[in-house]
Amino acid sequence: MVTRLIILLALIAVLVGGCVWQEQRVSAAQQDRDAALQAKRQAEAERDSAKGSTTVVTQYVDRVQIVRQAGATITREIPIYVTQKADAACTIPAGFVRLHDAAATGNPA
Template sequence: MSVVAWPYRLLALAVIGIALFGFGWLKGANHIQAQWDAATAAQQQAKAQLQSQQAEASVQVVTQYVDRIQVVREKGDTLIQEVPVYVPVQADAACTVHRGFVGLHDAAAAGELPEPTRDADAPAEGLALSAVAATVVTNYQTCHENAEQLKALQDWIRQTR
C-alpha cells in the first residue's frame, strides 16, 4: 500500500502542473516584454534618425530656396529697372492702353473670367504702357518665386521619404 492516498497525489500533481504553467507564463511574459522593449527602442532610434535626416534636409532645401529666390528677385528687379529702356516715354505717349486690356489683365491675374465691358475700346485714363510692362514683369517675378517655392517643397519631400 502506498503511504499517500490517491486524492492527495492528484492534488500534488495539479499543484505542480499549475506551478509549472505559472512559471512558463511568467517566463513567456518576460520574453515578450523584452521583445516589445527592443522593438520600441528600435522604433525610437529610427524615429530619431529620421528626424535628424529631415532637419538636415530642411536646412539644405531652405538654404537653396533662399538662394534661388534671391536670384529670381534680383533678376525681376533688374527687369523692372529696364522698363524705361525698352518702353521709352515716346512709346507711352504713342500707345493707348484700353480698358478692355486692363480688365482682361486684371481678370487673368485674379484667375477669373473678365466681366463684359461696355467701353472696352475707351482708353484707360492715367495708365501708361510702361506701367503695364512693369506690372507684367512683377507678375512673372512672382510666378517664378512660386515655382521655386514648389521646387523646394518637392525637393524636401524627395529627401525626407
C-alpha cells in the same frame, strides 16, 4: 503512491509556472524592443524632416535673392530699350486691363 502523485503534481505546477514566467519575460522584452524601434523611427523621421526643410529654405532664399537682383537689373534697363515713342504707341484694351487686375488680385473676372 500518493507521495509520488503529489511530487508529480508539484513538478508539473513548477514547470507550468516557469513557462508562464518565461512567457511574460519574452513579452516584456518584445514590447521594449518595439518601443525602442518606434522611438528610433520617429527620431529618424524628425531628423530627415529637419534636414529636408533646411535645404528647401536655403534654396528658396537663394532663389529669391537672385530674382530680386535680376528684377532690379531689368527695371533699370527698360528705359534703355523701350523709348517714350514706342511706349506711347502701345495701346492695351480696357477689358484686358480689368481681366489682368482681377487675376492679379485673385478675384473672378
